[in-house]
Amino acid sequence: MVKISELLEQHGKPSREVYLDNENSGWVPPEVVEAMLPYFNQKGYGHPSITNLPGWEAYEVVESTLELVKKTLNIRSGELVLTHSGTEANNLAILGTALAANKGKRRKIVVSAIEHMSVLFPARTLEERGFKFVTVPVDKEGFVNPEILSMLVDNETLLVSIQMVNHEIGTIQDLKTLVKVVKDVDSEIIFHTDAVDAYGRLKIDVEDLGVDMLTLSSHKIHGPKGVGVLYVREGLKISPILYGALSTQKMWPGVENVPAIAGFGKAVELAFRDFEGNVEKMKNLRDMLIDGILETVPDTLLNGPRGEKRAPDNVNVSFLHVEGESITIELSLRGIYVSSGSACTSRVLEPSHVILAIGRKHEEAHGSILFKISRYNSREDIEYVLSQIPLAIERLREISPLAKQSKRSIDEKEVYA
Amino acid sequence: MIKEYFIDLTEKKPGCTENPVVRLSQLLSRVEEGNAVLKVVSDEREIPLKVLEKLAEKRGLKMILLERDDTKITVVYFKDT
Amino acid sequence: MSTRTPLAYSPKILELFKNPKNLGRMNDASVVSQAGSPACGDVITIYLKIDGDKIIDSSFESYGCAANIAAASILTEMIKGKTLKEAWDLTWEDVANELGGLPPIKYHCSILAVGGLKRAIRKYFEEIKREKPEWLPKDLSKEERQALEEEELIERMYKKYGVVP
Numbered sequence: 264m265v266k267i268s269e270l271l272e273q274h275g276k277p278s279r280e281v282y283l284d285n286e287n288s289g290w291v292p293p294e295v296v297e298a299m300l301p302y303f304n305q306k307g308y309g310h311p312s313i314t315n316l317p318g319w320e321a322y323e324v325v326e327s328t329l330e331l332v333k334k335t336l337n338i339r340s341g342e343l344v345l346t347h348s349g350t351e352a353n354n355l356a357i358l359g360t361a362l363a364a365n366k367g368k369r370r371k372i373v374v375s376a377i378e379h380m381s382v383l384f385p386a387r388t389l390e391e392r393g394f395k396f397v398t399v400p401v402d403k404e405g406f407v408n409p410e411i412l413s414m415l416v417d418n419e420t421l422l423v424s425i426q427m428v429n430h431e432i433g434t435i436q437d438l439k440t441l442v443k444v445v446k447d448v449d450s451e452i453i454f455h456t457d458a459v460d461a462y463g464r465l466k467i468d469v470e471d472l473g474v475d476m477l478t479l480s481s482h483k484i485h486g487p488k489g490v491g492v493l494y495v496r497e498g499l500k501i502s503p504i505l506y507g508a509l510s511t512q513k514m515w516p517g518v519e520n521v522p523a524i525a526g527f528g529k530a531v532e533l534a535f536r537d538f539e540g541n542v543e544k545m546k547n548l549r550d551m552l553i554d555g556i557l558e559t560v561p562d563t564l565l566n567g568p569r570g571e572k573r574a575p576d577n578v579n580v581s582f583l584h585v586e587g588e589s590i591t592i593e594l595s596l597r598g599i600y601v602s603s604g605s606a607c608t609s610r611v612l613e614p615s616h617v618i619l620a621i622g623r624k625h626e627e628a629h630g631s632i633l634f635k636i637s638r639y640n641s642r643e644d645i646e647y648v649l650s651q652i653p654l655a656i657e658r659l660r661e662i663s664p665l666a667k668q669s670k671r672s673i674d675e676k677e678v679y680a
Numbered sequence: 681m682i683k684e685y686f687i688d689l690t691e692k693k694p695g696c697t698e699n700p701v702v703r704l705s706q707l708l709s710r711v712e713e714g715n716a717v718l719k720v721v722s723d724e725r726e727i728p729l730k731v732l733e734k735l736a737e738k739r740g741l742k743m744i745l746l747e748r749d750d751t752k753i754t755v756v757y758f759k760d761t
Numbered sequence: 762m763s764t765r766t767p768l769a770y771s772p773k774i775l776e777l778f779k780n781p782k783n784l785g786r787m788n789d790a791s792v793v794s795q796a797g798s799p800a801c802g803d804v805i806t807i808y809l810k811i812d813g814d815k816i817i818d819s820s821f822e823s824y825g826c827a828a829n830i831a832a833a834s835i836l837t838e839m840i841k842g843k844t845l846k847e848a849w850d851l852t853w854e855d856v857a858n859e860l861g862g863l864p865p866i867k868y869h870c871s872i873l874a875v876g877g878l879k880r881a882i883r884k885y886f887e888e889i890k891r892e893k894p895e896w897l898p899k900d901l902s903k904e905e906r907q908a909l910e911e912e913e914l915i916e917r918m919y920k921k922y923g924v925v926p
Contacts, residue, residue, distance in 0.1 A: 273772035376701045397726050398701035402738060403709065414731045586802050588826035592778060605802055605826075614802070620702040622709030629802035662784060662830060664806040664822035665799060 277598025281644040284600045285576065285635040286430060286460075289485045291526070292639065298529035299487060302522035311511050311519050321521045325511055328528035332479070332492060335535050337468040340497040344514040345490065345524060349459045349480030350381035352491035353424075355514060356455045356476045357385040359501035360422045361394060369421035369451075371395045375407050376620040377431070382424050382457055383616075399425070403622050404568040405434030413444040420445075422453045427461035427477075431604060431617040431633055432567030433577025435465065442473045453499065459483050463534035464542060464575050475499050481523065485637065486530030489523040534638075541638040545575040548636045548645050552578045555649040560656050562666075566618055566631060578634040579604075581618070581627045584666035585659040590632055593655045599648050604631035683716040690723045690752070701727075704735075711757050712739050718757040725751050770827060771861030777831035782838055783820040790820075792885040796877035796908040799824065803870065803911065805833045807877040811885060814844045821874075828860075828867040832874040835859050840878065846896050849882050851875060853904050869911060876908030 282290050302308060302324065309317025311325050329343045346352045357372070364370075374386050376398045390396040397415055399407050407425055416423060423445050427438050442454050455476040458467060463484040469477055476499070481490035495501060495514070507516030534541065557563055562583040567573055582590060587603025594601055604615030605628070614628035623631075634648075660666035685707045689700045710716040722732060729745065732755050736743035740759075747754040787793075787808035797804040803825040810818035819840055821833040836856050840848040853871040857863040863871055879902050886893045901909070 267769060269772045270770055270775060273775045376699065376705065395726065398699055400701050400705050400735060402705075408734065408738060411731050411734050414728055414734065584824065586825050586829075589778075589830065592775075592827045596779065616699065616702050620705045622705050622712075624706070625800040626802070629799075662781065662822060663824040664786075664795065664804055665824045667786070667822075 274596065277596070279647060280598040280600070281640065281648055282600050283634040283636060283640070283648070284602050285483070285485075285637045286633055287602055288482050288488060289637065290639060291487055291530075292485055292533065294533060295486060295526045295529045299522040299526035302525045307521055307525070311521060312509065321519070322511060324521060324525045324528065325519055328524050328531070331528055331531050335462075335467075335531060336477070336494065337470055338494060339470060341469075341499075342495045342497070342513065344493040344495060344512050345519055346493060346515055347489055347491060347520060349457075349478055349483070349491040352478040352480070352493035353379065353381040353457055354385045355493050355501070355504050356478060357382065357389070357422065357424060358504045359514065360453055360455070360476075361389050361392070362502035362504065363500045364421050367421075369419055371397060371417070371420040373397045373399060373412075373415055373420055373423045375399045375401055375425045377401050377405055377429050377434075377617045378424065378426055379430055379457055379459070382426070386424065394421070401434075401620055404572075405429050405432050405617070405621050406568075406572075407436055407441060409437070409440050409444045412441055413448055416445050416448050416452055418449045420449065420452045422455060424455040424457065426457040426459075427467070428458070428465065428574045428577075429567070429617060430460045431615060432579045432621065433460075433574035434567050435461070435572050435574060438474070439472050446473065460574060460577075463531075463538075464545070466538075469494060469496075476501075481527035481530060484530050484534045485639070486527040487523045489520045490527045542575050544638055545636050548640055548642065549573070549575055549578055551642070551645050552634060552636065552648065553580075555645070556580050556652055559649065559653045564623070564627060566621065566623065576636045578636065579618075579631060580634075581623065581631040582656050583627065583630055584663050585656060586629050586663075587631055589659050589662075590630070590655065593659055594632075594651065597651045597655060599651060602633050604633065605629045681715070683710070685710065685716055685718040686720075687718065688721040689727050690721060708735065708739055708741070708757060711741055711759060714759045714761065719746070719754065720757065721752065721754050723751050724753055729753055729755070768828075768864050768867070770864070773835075773859075773861040774827055774831040774863075777834045777860075778827040781821075781830055781834040783834060783841075784822070785820055786822065787818065787820045792881050792889060794877055794881035794884055796873050796880060796912070797825070798912045798914075801911055801914055802826075803829055803873055805829065805873050805877045807833070807837070807874075807881050809840075809878075809881050809885065811845065814846070816840050816843055816845065816848055825870065825873075826867070828863055828870040829873065831860055832856055832863075832870045833877075836874045836878060845882055845885070846894070849879060849896065849902075851878070869907070872904050872907045873911065876902075876904035876906075879905050880908065 307320035309321050311321035372386050372394055387396050428435050445452050453475045456474050457478045459480040462479045475496045477494040479492040482488040503514050510516055564581040566579040587605025591603050604618045618628040618631050687703055707718050711718045741757050742760045743755050743757050745755050790808040791811040792809050795806045806822040808820045809816055819837040821837050823830045823833045853875045856871040
């Protein structure tokens with residue numbers, strides 16, 4: 264049995280650390296932790312549904328957090344359902360819609376090919392329960408084409424789910440147009456969007472977008488893990504997917520994770536305190552990282568679009584001839600924490616479906632690395648990362664037979680040309 | 681050498697990378713590179729012909745309908761050089 | 762549903778990943794062989810220098826994860842100074858044990874390394890010496906067979922789903 268403690272000792276604590284794995288989970292700033300602490304043992308440690316002082320205090324923070332979130336999304340009516348995760352909120356949106364539809368004539372569920380697993384898997388599960396599951400292809404940058412989407416929906420379509428920002432390659436969909444073309448075909452089709460990677464990075468106005476449901480997650484905006492939110496438009500009927508003791512949430516039973524909700528509220532406040540400034544900062548760091556990598560490391564491919572249609576925090580690059588898990592470990596040893604779309608890191612030996620769906624080859628997907636920048640990163644962080652990446656990739660290409668084989672075949676071509 | 685690819689969009693696979701639409705995007709890129717042709721079978725009720733046509737148009741490829749058997753259609757994509 | 766945990770690599774794997782031994786192309790190798798495929802994200806090249814019936818030097822190159830690099834590196838350490846027969850008798854389990862254990866999902870790394878070695882030994886006798894010793898079986902060993910299976914995996918997957926890569 265391997266002792267992880269010994270592995271940690273062998274790894275060592277790097278003298279300089281830069282966290283760029285904010286896609287998988289985020290670093291939680293001290294203000295957020297401080298906002299949570301009282302709710303463990305000073306106030307609001309009770310059950311938010313119970314009529315006593317700790318209960319009222321808990322209810323107060325749940326309500327004020329939801330009020331704040333509503334403001335940031337320009338929600339004028341409708342409901343926000345608190346869950347224990349973004350995954351749970353996405354499941355509620357999809358399975359809850361299907362349960363409410365019961366035996367109606369609408370049986371088709373349409374999702375894009377690059378959705379998060381927490382949308383793809385529940386949607387696909389419904390196929391075994393008599394629903395039709397249709398996947399919308401995306402183009403080479405990950406965009407859903409509105410015309411193609413409109414051709415794939417009809418008056419038997421129950422639900423369309425397309426994310427606002429792709430979690431791996433940062434593609435920002437033209438969601439307003441996508442909602443419009445779907446509603447033009449049939450206004451009763453329900454439109455859900457997973458906005459987990461858009462919240463805090465893009466301006467979101469649910470009334471303007473016209474979506475029926477929208478998902479958020481706390482730990483993607485430097486809040487604690489354990490809080491998800493589903494917005495449900497006024498009048499939309501969905502069924503709960505969990506049953507139990509009544510809570511302050513109509514669609515979700517059990518005891519709310521009050522300290523985490525308090526932390527989430529603080530994280531929302533911080534994300535929107537200087538929204539424009541935060542976004543500008545992320546964009547600058549993003550472009551600095553993209554340009555720096557592409558200029559200094561040969562044989563690299565940028566995955567996803569450039570410019571205004573790319574999420575401000577997303578950098579995704581395929582490094583050819585090296586394997587992604589090796590890159591994540593090599594960078595980890597240098598104190599830089601990232602993740603990979605390689606099969607080896609997925610543990611199911613399948614590379615990222617997002618990278619394949621934009622037309623990349625398997626070997627290109629294996630070498631893909633996702634860097635997700637946050638407003639807590641500095642220029643010095645990115646400078647450090649840019650100083651290390653060429654060295655890291657060069658060392659791994661030194662080990663890899665493919666880099667040299669590819670180089671040799673190019674040299675040979677030159678000789679024989 | 682021109683490679684011939686074939687994909688059946690009506691076959692549903694367990695893994696998400698084996699989703700035929702994920703494969704379709706991947707293989708259309710190979711066709712775009714100019715060294716492959718791609719034959720696609722689809723059920724019109726799920727992915728209609730006009731969607732397959734639009735995909736060709738978006739990528740600057742040619743597409744022709746080879747066969748129609750009730751709702752099952754077979755098309756081929758190629759690069760017009 | 763299956764679970765997902767961070768890979769419990771042994772400290773030895775990380776140590777070899779940081780400082781691989783016997784890394785790089787060998788220009789005066791007696792035999793070279795490769796196992797794995799880029800599409801699967803795993804390729805190991807094994808170089809052997811043979812004198813008489815002994816492996817006097819060995820090196821490797823690896824495209825793959827940390828376990829892949831470590832397995833190839835430790836294998837080249839294990840076979841140096843061994844006779845070809847002794848090297849042939851190594852199994853993927855021996856290599857995994859020497860690494861201090863491998864997570865099950867990484868067994869194939871050790872299999873690929875040993876498969877590459879056995880392929881090199883077979884190639885040496887079949888193509889270079891052109892004379893096979895009695896102990897060398899006609900049938901492929903389990904590691905050679907599994908390396909071959911992995912190489913054909915993507916192709917099989919495409920074929921199964923009606924696509925040729």
